[in-house]
Structure formats: C-alpha cells, structure tokens
Amino acid sequence: MRIWPVCFAALAAATAGTACRTAEPDQPPIIQPGAPGESSRVIAPPDAANPRRPADSAADVAFMQGMIGHHAQALEMTALLKVRTRSDDMKKLAQRIEVSQADEIRMMRDWLESRGAEAPGEHAHHGEGVTLMPGMLTPEEMSRLAAATGPAFDKLFLEYMISHHEGALVMVKKLFSTPGAAQDPDIYAFASDVDADQRMEIARMAAMLKELQK
Amino acid sequence: MKTVVTRMLCASAILVGVVAAGAQERPAAPPPGDPRVGLKAGFKNPGVAASNMELVKNLPKPPGFFDPKEPAGSETEPEKPEETEGAEKPAAPPAEKPAAKPPAGGKPAAKKPTAQRGSGLNFVNSDMAFRGNQLFIGNFSGFNIYDIANPAEAQLIASVICPGGQGDVSIRGNLLIMSVEQTRGRIDCGTSGVEDPVSRERFRGIRIFDITELKKPRQLAAVQTCRGSHTHTLVEDPDDKANIYVYGSGTGTPRPAEELAGCSAGKPEEDPNTALFSIDVIQIPLASPEKARIVSRPRIFADPATGAIAGLAKKGDHGPGTQTTSETNQCHDITVFPALGLAAGACSGNGILLDISDPVKPVRLDAASDKNFAYWHSATFNNDGTKVIFTDEWGGGTRPRCRATDLPEWGANAIFDIVDRKLQFRSYYKLPAPQTEVENCVAHNGSLVPVPGRDIMVQGWYQGGVSVFDFTDSAKPFEIAYFDRGPVDGKRLITAGQWSAYWYNGHIYGAEMARGLDIFRLKPSEHLSPNELEAARLVHYDAFNPQQQPLVTFPAGATVARAYLDQLMRNNAIQPDRAAAVKAALDSNDRAQLATLAAQLGQDAAAATGRDAARLKALAETLPAK
Numbered sequence: 001m002r003i004w005p006v007c008f009a010a011l012a013a014a015t016a017g018t019a020c021r022t023a024e025p026d027q028p029p030i031i032q033p034g035a036p037g038e039s040s041r042v043i044a045p046p047d048a049a050n051p052r053r054p055a056d057s058a059a060d061v062a063f064m065q066g067m068i069g070h071h072a073q074a075l076e077m078t079a080l081l082k083v084r085t086r087s088d089d090m091k092k093l094a095q096r097i098e099v100s101q102a103d104e105i106r107m108m109r110d111w112l113e114s115r116g117a118e119a120p121g122e123h124a125h126h127g128e129g130v131t132l133m134p135g136m137l138t139p140e141e142m143s144r145l146a147a148a149t150g151p152a153f154d155k156l157f158l159e160y161m162i163s164h165h166e167g168a169l170v171m172v173k174k175l176f177s178t179p180g181a182a183q184d185p186d187i188y189a190f191a192s193d194v195d196a197d198q199r200m201e202i203a204r205m206a207a208m209l210k211e212l213q214k
Numbered sequence: 215m216k217t218v219v220t221r222m223l224c225a226s227a228i229l230v231g232v233v234a235a236g237a238q239e240r241p242a243a244p245p246p247g248d249p250r251v252g253l254k255a256g257f258k259n260p261g262v263a264a265s266n267m268e269l270v271k272n273l274p275k276p277p278g279f280f281d282p283k284e285p286a287g288s289e290t291e292p293e294k295p296e297e298t299e300g301a302e303k304p305a306a307p308p309a310e311k312p313a314a315k316p317p318a319g320g321k322p323a324a325k326k327p328t329a330q331r332g333s334g335l336n337f338v339n340s341d342m343a344f345r346g347n348q349l350f351i352g353n354f355s356g357f358n359i360y361d362i363a364n365p366a367e368a369q370l371i372a373s374v375i376c377p378g379g380q381g382d383v384s385i386r387g388n389l390l391i392m393s394v395e396q397t398r399g400r401i402d403c404g405t406s407g408v409e410d411p412v413s414r415e416r417f418r419g420i421r422i423f424d425i426t427e428l429k430k431p432r433q434l435a436a437v438q439t440c441r442g443s444h445t446h447t448l449v450e451d452p453d454d455k456a457n458i459y460v461y462g463s464g465t466g467t468p469r470p471a472e473e474l475a476g477c478s479a480g481k482p483e484e485d486p487n488t489a490l491f492s493i494d495v496i497q498i499p500l501a502s503p504e505k506a507r508i509v510s511r512p513r514i515f516a517d518p519a520t521g522a523i524a525g526l527a528k529k530g531d532h533g534p535g536t537q538t539t540s541e542t543n544q545c546h547d548i549t550v551f552p553a554l555g556l557a558a559g560a561c562s563g564n565g566i567l568l569d570i571s572d573p574v575k576p577v578r579l580d581a582a583s584d585k586n587f588a589y590w591h592s593a594t595f596n597n598d599g600t601k602v603i604f605t606d607e608w609g610g611g612t613r614p615r616c617r618a619t620d621l622p623e624w625g626a627n628a629i630f631d632i633v634d635r636k637l638q639f640r641s642y643y644k645l646p647a648p649q650t651e652v653e654n655c656v657a658h659n660g661s662l663v664p665v666p667g668r669d670i671m672v673q674g675w676y677q678g679g680v681s682v683f684d685f686t687d688s689a690k691p692f693e694i695a696y697f698d699r700g701p702v703d704g705k706r707l708i709t710a711g712q713w714s715a716y717w718y719n720g721h722i723y724g725a726e727m728a729r730g731l732d733i734f735r736l737k738p739s740e741h742l743s744p745n746e747l748e749a750a751r752l753v754h755y756d757a758f759n760p761q762q763q764p765l766v767t768f769p770a771g772a773t774v775a776r777a778y779l780d781q782l783m784r785n786n787a788i789q790p791d792r793a794a795a796v797k798a799a800l801d802s803n804d805r806a807q808l809a810t811l812a813a814q815l816g817q818d819a820a821a822a823t824g825r826d827a828a829r830l831k832a833l834a835e836t837l838p839a840k
Contacts, residue, residue, distance in 0.1 A: 030374075103651075
C-alpha cells in the first residue's frame with residue numbers, strides 16, 4: 001500500500017513506464033503466451049499496455065453518428081406516447097426506452113466528441129435530404145403516429161417501434177460485417193448491448209401487440 | 215414528472231411496509247442521509263463510505279494493464295493529492311451534470327477532442343477465480359495472478375497479456391480457462407487486433423492455459439466457437455473423472471462460416487444448425503487438455519413437446535407486457551450447483567433452471583420471465599438450493615442505472631424460491647443508495663457469505679460499490695454491509711467499479727475494473743454477530759470458481775453452535791433459560807450437559823416451524839456433545 005502509490009505516480013509520469021521495473025528488480029514478470037503449444041515470452045510494460053489501439057474505423061464513427069439520430073427519433077416517439085396512451089404497460093415501456101436511449105445518446109456523444117468527430121444534434125435527422133437510418137420513420141409516418149389516438153395509437157406505436165428497433169439490429173449487423181470495424185472494446189460492447197437489449201424489447205413489444213389484437 | 219413522483223411515493227410506501235412487517239433480523243430502512251450519496255470524485259483519492267466492512271488492501275492494476283498516460287482508462291479531472299482515501303463523510307457536492315447541451319440541429323462542425331479518447335474497456339478487470347493462496351483476476355487484456363496467503367499483504371505474482379475480453383477465468387488444478395469474445399482476439403495472444411472480418415488469426419472462444427509455472431503460464435489449447443465466449447462455467451461429471459466440461463455462453467453475433475466452418479446466424483426455422491439458441495459444451499480431457507473440443511451444443515431453449523429450437527415461446531408468460539416470443543437465443547451466464555445436479559441459466563430474456571445430472575445433456579426444468587428485467591445476467595443459489603438470485607444487467611454494466619430516478623425493480627436482483635424444481639418469484643433487491651449519473655451501476659456478480667443458518671450474499675455493483683445483503687427471508691432482503699467510492703471523475707462517466715465481489719476463505723475480494731484488486735473484511739454488527747462471522751471464517755475452500763457453486767458444510771462445534779444460538783435469540787425463537795443453559799454449557803464445555811441440551815433442543819425443534827425449527831435442529835446437531 002505504501003510502495004505502490006509512489007510507483008504508480010512515477011509510472012503515470014514516466015512516458016517509458018519502466019520506472020518501477022528499474023527500481024525493483026523483483027517486479028513480477030509480464031508474460032505474453034504464444035499460440036497453443038508455442039512457448040511464452042517475457043515482455044516489458046510498454047509492449048503490454050500498448051496504447052496504440054486499432055484505429056477507430058470510419059464504420060465505427062458512422063455507426064455512432066447514425067445511432068444518435070436513430071435513438072433521437074425513438075425519444076420523439078416515446079414523447080408522443082406519454083400524452084397519447086392510456087395503458088400503464090405502454091407508459092412503462094416508454095419510460096424504459098426513454099431512460100435507456102437518452103443515456104446512450106449521452107454516451108455516444110461523449111465517445112464522438114472525445115475523438116474530435118462530429119456529434120450530430122438530436123434533430124439533425126430532420127434536415128433536408130438526410131438519409132434515414134434503417135427502421136426510422138419517414139416524416140409521413142411520424143405525422144400518422146402523431147395523429148393517432150387511443151388503442152389505434154398503441155397499435156401503431158408498437159408496429160413502428162418494432163421496425164425501428166429492427167433497424168438498429170440491421171445497423172449492428174452491418175457494423176460487425178465491415179472490415180476493421182468494432183475492434184474497439186467499447187464499440188464492441190455497446191453494439192452488442194444494443195443488439196441484446198433491443199431484441200428483448202422487440203419480443204416484449206410483439207407480445208404487447210399480440211395482446212392488443214386479441 | 216408526475217409519473218416519476220407517483221412511482222417514488224410507491225417505492226417509499228413499499229419500503230415502509232417492508233420495515234413494518236419485517237422480522238427481527240430486518241433493520242430500519244437505510245437512513246435518508248445515506249453516506250454513499252455525494253461522495254467526492256477521484257480515481258486515486260475518491261470519497262469513501264463504508265458500513266460494517268473495511269478495506270484492508272488495494273493493489274492498483276500492475277504495469278501493462280493501463281495506459282501510463284491515463285491510468286484511469288480516460289482523462290480525469292486533476293485530484294488533490296493530499297486528501298487520502300478513507301474519509302467517511304462526503305467532501306464535495308454531488309457531481310455536476312456532464313456534457314453541455316448539444317446543438318439543437320443543423321450540421322455540426324467537427325471539433326477538437328474534448329478529452330483524450332482513453333483506453334476505455336481495453337484494460338478493465340473482470341471476473342475472478344481462486345486456488346489455495348492464489349487469486350486470478352481476469353482482464354479484457356489478459357489476467358493477473360496474486361498471492362493472497364496474507365490478504366493484508368497481498369502481492370502480484372505474474373501478469374499475462376492476452377487480449378480479447380472479457381477474460382473471465384476459472385481454475386481446475388493447473389489449468390486456467392478463459393473466455394474470449396471480442397473480434398480483436400488473436401490466437402497468438404497478440405495485441406494488434408484482427409481487422410479483417412474473416413481471418414484465421416482471430417480467436418473467439420475458450421482458451422486453456424497451463425499454470426503449473428505461475429511465473430510462466432503457457433497456452434495449451436484454444437477452442438474456437440461461433441459466438442465466442444462471453445462467460446463460461448466449469449462442470450464436472452461425477453461419473454467421468456477423465457474429463458472436465460465447460461459451458462461456454464456466447465452472446466456475440468455468430469461469425470461467418472468462411473471464418474469458422476459450420477457457424478450460422480440463421481433463423482432456427484430456416485437453419486436447424488444455427489449457432490443461435492444453444493450453449494457450447496466443451497470437453498477437456500485432463501490427461502491431454504490440448505485435445506479439448508466442443509462435444510455438444512444443447513438446445514436448452516427447445517420446446518420439449520414440439521421440438522422447436524426457439525421453444526421458450528408461450529412458456530413463462532407472466533401476463534401482458536411480458537415476453538412471450540422466442541428471442542431468448544443465448545445464455546449470458548450459467549451457475550452450476552453440482553451437489554444438487556442443478557444449474558441456473560441467466561439467458562437474456564429468461565431465467566432458466568436446468569437438470570445437469572448428465573452435464574453434456576442439460577435438461578430444462580423451468581423458465582421464468584419478468585417484465586421488469588431488461589437482461590437476465592447471472593445467477594447465485596443459496597446453500598440449500600431452495601432459492602436462486604438472478605441479476606438484471608440493464609444498461610450492460612457500462613451505464614448509470616442506480617440513479618434516484620431509476621426504478622428500484624429495474625437493474626436489480628430478483629429473488630426466487632425453488633419449489634418442486636420450479637421458480638417462484640419472491641422479491642427484488644437493488645442497491646439501496648442512489649448513485650450519480652457519472653457512475654456505471656447495476657446488479658452484477660457476487661457470491662454467498664457462508665454464515666450457517668442464514669442466506670447472505672456479497673455483490674459488486676460496479677461504481678455502486680459492494681453491497682452485502684441477507685435474503686434468508688426471500689421476500690424481505692435487506693442490506694447488512696457496504697463499501698462505496700465516489701465516481702472516478704465528477705464530470706464524465708469513466709467505466710470502473712466492482713465487476714465482482716466474492717467471499718473466499720474469510721475475506722471479500724473485489725475486482726475493481728479500473729482501480730485494481732480490493733480486499734475487504736466484514737465487521738461484526740447488529741446484523742451479523744461475532745459468532746456468525748467467526749463461523750463463516752471456518753469455511754475453507756481449496757479452490758473456488760464462483761459460477762461452480764460448492765455445497766458448504768459447517769463443522770460441528772462450539773463456534774457454529776454459538777452462531778445458531780445468536781440467531782435464535784435474535785428472533786426470540788428460543789426460551790431465554792434454554793439459551794442461557796446452552797451458552798453456559800458451551801462456555802464450560804460440559805459435554806454431559808450439552809448432550810442433555812441437544813436432546814431438549816431436538817424436541818424444541820419438533821415443536822417449532824420454519825427457519826427457526828431448522829436452526830434449533832442444526833444447533834442440537836452441532837453442539838459438541840461427544
């Protein structure tokens with residue numbers, strides 16, 4: 001506990017990162033194994049904590065930028081739901097989508113800004129000539145949803161949100177099949193989470209839709 | 215706004231109700247001024263709040279497991295070095311809200327980065343395994359081996375670099391098994407990633423290392439799987455001593471057949487060989503581990519009546535708004551309890567109970583769904599196998615989901631009783647102290663604290679810290695101890711916190727994703743007597759993989775007897791004169807008197823009911839009468 005913080009501070013300051021190792025010859029080794037059956041070798045800290053990460057691919061950046069608009073439209077839809085529906089289950093569904101996706105927009109924005117990449121505004125997808133991401137509602141569909149009321153609204157909302165979510169799955173699939181994409185563990189984790197979470201919500205909404213149609 | 219207020223009122227009403235109806239073991243609700251609220255931010259010197267447990271050792275992550283320019287994983291606000299960890303009081307106002315308001319529309323301009331891009335999840339710690347005096351902590355970039363013979367003086371033995379995440383580890387003898395899921399994973403443990411979407415250099419699956427030489431582990435085998443391995447669980451077959459088995463749970467997108475033959479992401483109705491809707495069962499021959507291979511991919515979600523692979527449809531339908539279709543195509547994590555032949559699978563949309571009498575062919579016994587659960591994440595049985603706790607990893611673990619505005623039944627534990635091998639929901643347990651929006655927080659990994667006569671679990675909640683809670687009454691869980699640090703940074707969420715917190719041979723070990731290894735001691739309190747704690751410390755594991763749950767047996771003797779006696783007295787479930795007599799006989803070690811008392815307690819037990827009857831019986835059997 002006493003030695004380490006000193007070591008730690010020294011390390012943080014030293015670009016070479018070998019201050020501790022030099023000072024303490026008994027420093028535990030860092031091993032890099034080889035492929036199965038191959039021998040292992042001892043490496044130095046700078047080789048281990050290689051800050052050179054695979055570059056963010058253009059696909060990673062485009063995925064995050066596109067997903068902000070995609071999420072932003074989901075929030076517009078849930079905002080409508082709050083004043084249109086009478087169903088508690090629908091309100092709870094909207095609340096979950098809202099909490100999750102508003103927070104994810106913050107995360108995506110932070111990710112983009114920390115890389116100096118463009119972080120689209122939440123209304124950027126309304127612009128002239130903007131290409132909508134898969135599953136997003138056209139302005140006409142959005143108007144149709146805004147005009148609906150009562151059970152007809154609930155039904156339309158579920159149908160639209162299911163295809164909206166399915167669009168997110170398409171975006172994830174495209175990301176993972178793009179050369180060089182999703183090497184960054186944060187992008188990998190986020191895209192995997194979007195896939196898992198939205199699949200579950202699709203299942204939930206499909207069940208709710210089925211109930212409505214009874 | 216109205217809905218939120220209503221729900222918060224509801225939540226308070228429930229809390230009040232629980233307290234009023236609570237048994238003696240149940241304490242008052244957490245005080246309104248919970249010291250975990252408003253802790254000072256900081257990577258190295260955050261504010262700390264602790265109750266009934268103390269940090270005895272922190273070992274920051276070793277060189278090689280952080281970028282020296284950004285040890286926290288990302289750029290942080292400057293910290294004042296003179297302040298030391300351990301301040302029990304909040305030292306700063308709650309963290310400011312992050313991020314300025316974004317532009318309302320139009321075409322944004324590319325800007326200078328607002329912060330270093332950081333190493334993010336590159337070097338974060340993950341799950342742990344134990345063997346003798348050694349602790350193995352997985353990391354998204356490899357694993358570290360620690361000597362914990364003396365926990366207060368724990369030391370690093372060696373570090374192993376082999377990126378691919380999540381790096382969950384298990385131990386069996388001299389074999390260390392590790393999960394790899396990311397597309398950057400390489401067969402040769404290299405750090406350069408694999409950019410081509412189809413590559414023979416990529417590795418996703420289960421790695422097996424030989425750790426005979428702790429300072430020079432070797433990779434023995436690497437079993438490729440279609441979806442990689444997000445987590446895994448070791449299983450042993452009592453009838454097959456030559457092999458061990460691994461349940462590999464993959465949650466990633468199946469890779470193309472061009473990269474790994476036979477892999478398919480097809481819909482089950484179109485492709486009966488789809489990699490979806492299964493787990494991987496890998497056999498490791500102990501005499502020749504390098505020959506490890508997949509021996510089955512059981513269809514544990516299949517409908518036994520129709521044979522449909524995506525068979526959880528219509529099962530476990532808990533009413534409108536719950537899941538009734540078959541999107542459950544993966545398990546996130548499986549916990550086996552070999553002594554009972556049971557496994558609990560936390561499988562995205564469902565919690566399932568499996569009969570694993572034949573580990574290669576697990577058979578589903580039941581499936582639960584829950585409309586408050588976003589993602590079924592992990593499972594822990596109680597020691598009798600009569601209860602199981604499932605966690606909901608809403609937000610995936612990297613996002614803040616313990617804010618005051620997040621519903622207490624979302625991102626929480628769900629506690630089930632197991633009745634006739636079926637799951638019956640009893641209650642939720644969520645970290646009682648709200649966290650900020652710059653702290654990733656949700657229910658995560660934990661293990662039992664082996665106190666005889668009670669069900670107690672210790673659990674990591676990421677930046678929500680560690681929470682120890684009692685669920686002896688599965689309908690009324692309550693917290694008995696905690697440890698929490700302030701956020702790594704006051705303005706930006708930097709992913710950190712307790713990935714897992716496990717009890718092992720008398721201490722609690724926490725794998726802090728960014729801040730390294732934490733070792734804690736529980737302290738006696740009004741919720742946990744010195745005798746109960748001492749009895750827990752008697753329990754010794756030779757090795758421990760938390761997803762491979764051992765049946766704990768308590769040694770008969772005075773310590774365990776005193777623990778039961780404390781519980782019976784706390785619950786007013788023993789006559790005061792009987793309790794006094796037992797205590798006196800234990801103190802004087804009067805064997806004849808203890809034998810007489812044992813017989814009387816046996817009769818008391820016959821007349822009592824429920825948990826206390828079991829405690830009376832256990833006390834009678836535990837008294838050192840012979």
